[in-house]
Amino acid sequence: MIQAIWEQVLNLTLFVVLLRVTVPILLSALGGMISMVGGVVNIGLEGIMLLSAFSSIAVGAATGSWLLGVVAGVIISILVSMLMGFFSIKLKVDIIIVGFAVNILGSGLTIFLMNKIYGLTGNYSPEQLNRIPSIHIPFIEQIPIIGKLLSGHNLMVWVSIIAVFLCLVLLYRTPHGIHLRAVGESPEAAASLGISVDRMQFIALAWSGLFAGLAGAYLSMGMTSMFVKDMTAGTGFIALAVVMLGGSNPVGILIGSLIFGLGSTITTIVQTIPGNQIPSQFVQMIPYVVTILALIILAIRKKKKQLELTSQSTTQS
Amino acid sequence: MNTRKTLTLELTGIIGAALVAILLGIIIIYIVSEEPLTAIQSLLLGPISSAFNIGTVLNKAVPLIFTGLALAIVFQAGVFSMGAEGQLYMGAFVGALAALYIPGLPVWVHLPIIFLAAICAGAIFGAIPGFLKAYLNTDEIVTTLMLNFIAILSTSYFVNNIFKDPASGGYARMQYIASDLRLGRIVEGFTAHYGIIIALATVIVIYLLLYKTKFGYELRMVGQNSRFAHYGGISTKKIIILSVVISGGLAALAGIIEILGVHGTFKDYFSINLGFDGIIIALLARNHPFGVAVAALFYAYLQVGAQLMQGASDVPRELAVIIQVILVLLVSSQAIFTFLRQKYLLRQGR
Numbered sequence: 280m281i282q283a284i285w286e287q288v289l290n291l292t293l294f295v296v297l298l299r300v301t302v303p304i305l306l307s308a309l310g311g312m313i314s315m316v317g318g319v320v321n322i323g324l325e326g327i328m329l330l331s332a333f334s335s336i337a338v339g340a341a342t343g344s345w346l347l348g349v350v351a352g353v354i355i356s357i358l359v360s361m362l363m364g365f366f367s368i369k370l371k372v373d374i375i376i377v378g379f380a381v382n383i384l385g386s387g388l389t390i391f392l393m394n395k396i397y398g399l400t401g402n403y404s405p406e407q408l409n410r411i412p413s414i415h416i417p418f419i420e421q422i423p424i425i426g427k428l429l430s431g432h433n434l435m436v437w438v439s440i441i442a443v444f445l446c447l448v449l450l451y452r453t454p455h456g457i458h459l460r461a462v463g464e465s466p467e468a469a470a471s472l473g474i475s476v477d478r479m480q481f482i483a484l485a486w487s488g489l490f491a492g493l494a495g496a497y498l499s500m501g502m503t504s505m506f507v508k509d510m511t512a513g514t515g516f517i518a519l520a521v522v523m524l525g526g527s528n529p530v531g532i533l534i535g536s537l538i539f540g541l542g543s544t545i546t547t548i549v550q551t552i553p554g555n556q557i558p559s560q561f562v563q564m565i566p567y568v569v570t571i572l573a574l575i576i577l578a579i580r581k582k583k584k585q586l587e588l589t590s591q592s593t594t595q596s
Numbered sequence: 597m598n599t600r601k602t603l604t605l606e607l608t609g610i611i612g613a614a615l616v617a618i619l620l621g622i623i624i625i626y627i628v629s630e631e632p633l634t635a636i637q638s639l640l641l642g643p644i645s646s647a648f649n650i651g652t653v654l655n656k657a658v659p660l661i662f663t664g665l666a667l668a669i670v671f672q673a674g675v676f677s678m679g680a681e682g683q684l685y686m687g688a689f690v691g692a693l694a695a696l697y698i699p700g701l702p703v704w705v706h707l708p709i710i711f712l713a714a715i716c717a718g719a720i721f722g723a724i725p726g727f728l729k730a731y732l733n734t735d736e737i738v739t740t741l742m743l744n745f746i747a748i749l750s751t752s753y754f755v756n757n758i759f760k761d762p763a764s765g766g767y768a769r770m771q772y773i774a775s776d777l778r779l780g781r782i783v784e785g786f787t788a789h790y791g792i793i794i795a796l797a798t799v800i801v802i803y804l805l806l807y808k809t810k811f812g813y814e815l816r817m818v819g820q821n822s823r824f825a826h827y828g829g830i831s832t833k834k835i836i837i838l839s840v841v842i843s844g845g846l847a848a849l850a851g852i853i854e855i856l857g858v859h860g861t862f863k864d865y866f867s868i869n870l871g872f873d874g875i876i877i878a879l880l881a882r883n884h885p886f887g888v889a890v891a892a893l894f895y896a897y898l899q900v901g902a903q904l905m906q907g908a909s910d911v912p913r914e915l916a917v918i919i920q921v922i923l924v925l926l927v928s929s930q931a932i933f934t935f936l937r938q939k940y941l942l943r944q945g946r
Binding site: 371375383384386395570 | 743
């Protein structure tokens with residue numbers, strides 16, 4: 280069993296699968312991170328991704344263009360996140376409730392539309408679909424190991440890696456990023472400096488819609504070529520966990536996503552090994568257990584730090 | 597503004613929101629359907645069109661009342677738990693084991709043991725995020741969501757392997773529980789089982805607990821202003837943990853009653869988001885036990901109506917989900933309710 284996994288590590292299958300499954304987690308987690316930085320907890324990522332996955336494949340199949348499909352998915356996602364902003368910022372609905380509502384809406388509305396438009400109840404796989412292309416790099420493709428490491432990945436793999444750097448620059452090297460962080464850390468202080476808190480939070484939500492939209496489009500048109508009801512299967516919640524662990528650092532988000540990606544990669548590999556003894560349910564459980572343990576460790580460290588700080592301040596005074 | 601006036605105003609707002617949501621649902625039906633009248637008729641009148649359907653509404657409301665109460669309690673304590681789904685599975689699982697593997701007891705001893713086993717399982721499982729929240733201040737939304745997956749997957753493992761009835765095929769379940777342990781029908785020939793009576797009794801118990809005891813007062817204080825409650829000498833940690841423990845027990849009751857009343861045994865993935873539906877119901881009910889009962893009945897009515905509509909017309913039953921989402925957002929909008937209150941005060945002032 281260990282040997283079988285090791286073989287897949289050696290022939291790089293594990294690496295390829297890891298990239299495939301990490302992309303949706305990474306993209307949606309980046310979305311969750313940006314809204315969190317702006318002080319908005321977006322737990323609606325799951326629903327946004329489903330809406331994007333459905334609308335992108337619907338438009339992609341109807342027009343024959345994967346690009347139009349992705350654009351449609353992203354536009355819908357940004358609109359939904361704006362709507363979330365309207366309800367939470369203007370109508371003062373708790374943002375957790377709005378996110379929760381978007382999750383059930385995403386699940387219900389996609390099933391409703393799939394039934395109404397295509398007359399299908401379980402899944403929709405169009406006969407003709409131009410998927411998001413994979414990038415084959417000439418020459419490098421031929422080199423034994425490097426070829427497999429760098430070439431043949433889906434375009435969205437590269438987009439998600441670029442997105443990590445984009446977020447780094449956006450948050451830490453631009454005035455826009457500083458405003459976002461200011462609003463997230465101290466809304467009152469930001470407002471007193473003339474930054475519109477409402478406007479920045481709308482923008483934060485739009486960013487999270489953009490990234491969750493890309494993740495959703497990848498689910499239906501890159502990773503697979505179909506829409507399956509509730510196909511996100513908890514990816515949005517895992518992304519939320521990654522945000523809790525990675526904080527507001529895009530590199531931390533990347534590492535967290537890779538850890539969760541690795542968990543589900545091993546799940547996939549273990550399940551396909553013949554004569555496997557470990558029940559799949561327990562392997563599937565690993566990411567969730569790891570999240571809870573990691574949250575506990577983080578919380579203990581934070582508590583220790585606070586205790587040190589208070590003891591320091593008491594000795595000083 | 598006295599409390600009675602506030603209550604009337606809130607109720608008017610909530611009922612108004614329900615009407616708006618249903619109206620939007622009807623508009624959607626008109627847009628998508630070719631036989632809108634049939635669809636609307638079965639959605640709105642179908643659930644009361646026969647005794648069978650009324651019984652189904654009552655049965656569907658039972659687990660929703662329990663999960664709604666479970667969440668109302670934690671929400672009132674200011675804990676945003678999303679863990680009812682997992683607690684429900686744990687309760688149903690352990691309760692079903694108690695029903696199947698404790699032999700030779702008379703029913704009137706066995707049945708309370710089953711309920712107790714289920715409640716304990718849900719309460720203990722619910723206590724985990726409670727302790728983490730109370731002592732380490734970990735975010736309960738994430739921990740409960742993660743624990744849901746853990747509960748569902750581990751019970752799924754056991755029902756697919758160790759406790760699987762060999763007679764069940766791809767859809768794994770345990771052996772059927774003896775029929776004298778199951779919750780029978782209240783009236784012969786009418787579909788409703790005894791669960792609804794237990795549920796309504798529990799509503800009253802929780803109402804008394806929340807509004808007529810010192811514990812309930814402390815719990816509501818912690819939820820409204822935990823710092824104030826703390827300075828007032830209330831142990832907030834104790835309240836938070838007790839609230840999630842009671843909540844876990846209630847969610848577990850939803851699970852075991854669904855098993856004993858409807859399914860007859862523990863089935864893999866039997867609860868289709870009953871725990872999450874409880875969140876909606878608690879929100880619609882403004883976390884009040886009596887409101888939970890009404891909201892659960894309304895929700896069950898809507899679900900049965902949507903199911904009948906899907907059978908009778910070309911409108912998919914997921915329309916109910918859209919109506920629910922609109923309703924939740926409207927009812928939870930503080931801006932709308934503040935506006936209503938101001939309007940009312942202005943009119944009083946004139």
